[in-house]
Amino acid sequence: MSGRPQSRPTIYDVARVAGVSPATVSRTFARPRMVSAETAERIRDVALELGYRANPVRRTAPVVRHDVIAVVVADISNPYYGMVTRGVQDVAVRSDQTLQLMDTLESGQRERRALERTRAADGFLLTSPLGSDEAILMTAKSRPVVLINRVIPGLPSVIIDNVGGSRLAVDHLIDLGHREILYVAGPEDSWVGGVRWRTVLDRATERGTTAHRVGHFRATIDGGLGAAPAVLDHPHAGVVTHNDMMAIGLIRGIRLAGGRVPDTMCVVGFDNIAAGAAVAPPLTSVAAPLREMGATAARLLLDLIEGRADGSEQVVLPSTLVVRESTMRHED
Incomplete structure (x- = not known):
């Protein structure tokens, strides 16, 4: 027993x-x-x-089917969300569903209004949501919700292996000779940002080096550009950014300040978006199967809508490190 x-x-x-x-x-x-x-x-x-589920969700009213899936993203200009949404669309087209796309502009307040005002949707896919657990669970009482890049007990979710990916980034920089790791943080309310920072700190400590965090900054190219002065205060650090967009902006900011990546410092991003391979130098990044994330989440949501799932599954997809020219060996 x-x-x-x-x-x-x-x-x-x-x-x-x-x-x-x-x-x-x-x-x-x-x-x-x-x-x-x-x-x-x-x-x-x-x-x-x-089988723990916090605040188990009980929907309060029957739902009229609209064959519409609402996809809520934090920043439609970030190619990360485009790839995730493409995966959702792959499943939606095969299932004869229509997508309703909402961009919250990295605003928790806009996100809350979007959830409150959307009526003609059978369920929500929330991608990197910034709202509180309580607010999202309240939404899930009226319609099915699946989370992408966020975990709330009692709701189904699809995430990448953020812990494993963060450890890969830290190990790579330390193996290149860096004795300080700098994490450039995105939005303060980002769940995934919290996981990555704690992992960076813990892994650096395990490897006998130090880690520091700068920020919080917007998870955009301009956010990364704005982070450059704070980053340059740590000239010997290997840098891990919240995402690739911030890394691209940071590389530009370092160049504008007279430095060069990777000569001045090495930079690792997250998400492995196509733009990262096109910048100079091409960006080393923690890669995730973004299109698969979207497709997996869409299938989970349709299972919920159709009553084929109980709404508590958590899917963790693997992460890998794609090494490019923004990182190189540094000697003491």
Whole structure:
């Protein structure tokens, strides 16, 4: 007989099995930047094993079908969202669904208004949402919701292996000779940003070096450009940015200040968008199967709409490091 609770597991069950406090479990899902990557991973594993679902979603009213999927993105100008949306479209076309695309411009307030005002959609795909767990769970009580690049217990989600990808980036920079790792942070409310920063910090410590964070900045080319002065205050650091768009802007900012990448410093991005391979120098980046993310999330959402799923599945897709010319060996 296992020690698994017979009734619906609670936050206290997860805390007991993981050997942490209930508050730490809560922070893991709501504010992961406040929990070490190792602890957060252990808590998520325990939650999955126990079948823990915070605030289980019960929809309050029957839904009239519109054959419309609402896709909410944070910044349509970022090619990352274009690739994810293309994957959603692949599934939608085969399923005779129409897409409704909403751009929140990296604004939690715009995101909230979009969710409140959208009526003619059967469900939501929320890509890197900035809203609180409570607000998103409230939306899920009226219509199915699937998260991309975010985890909330009780809701289905599709993410990449952010921990593994962040560790690859840090290991690569340390192996090139860097003795300081600098993380250039995106939006303060970004769930994935919190996971990546904590992993960068933990992995750098494990490897016997230091890590620092600068920011927060917008997750755009202009955001990366604006980060350049703060980054250049750490001339010997190897740099990991929140995403490729920020890395592209940062490389330009370093060049405008008279430096060169990778001679002045090495830069690693996240997402492996096509533009990263086209900049000078071509960008080393943590790659994810973005189109597959979108397609997987769309299939999960359609399963929810059709009543074929219970709405708690979490899919983690692999990440890899694509090494290009923005990183090179640095000697002390």
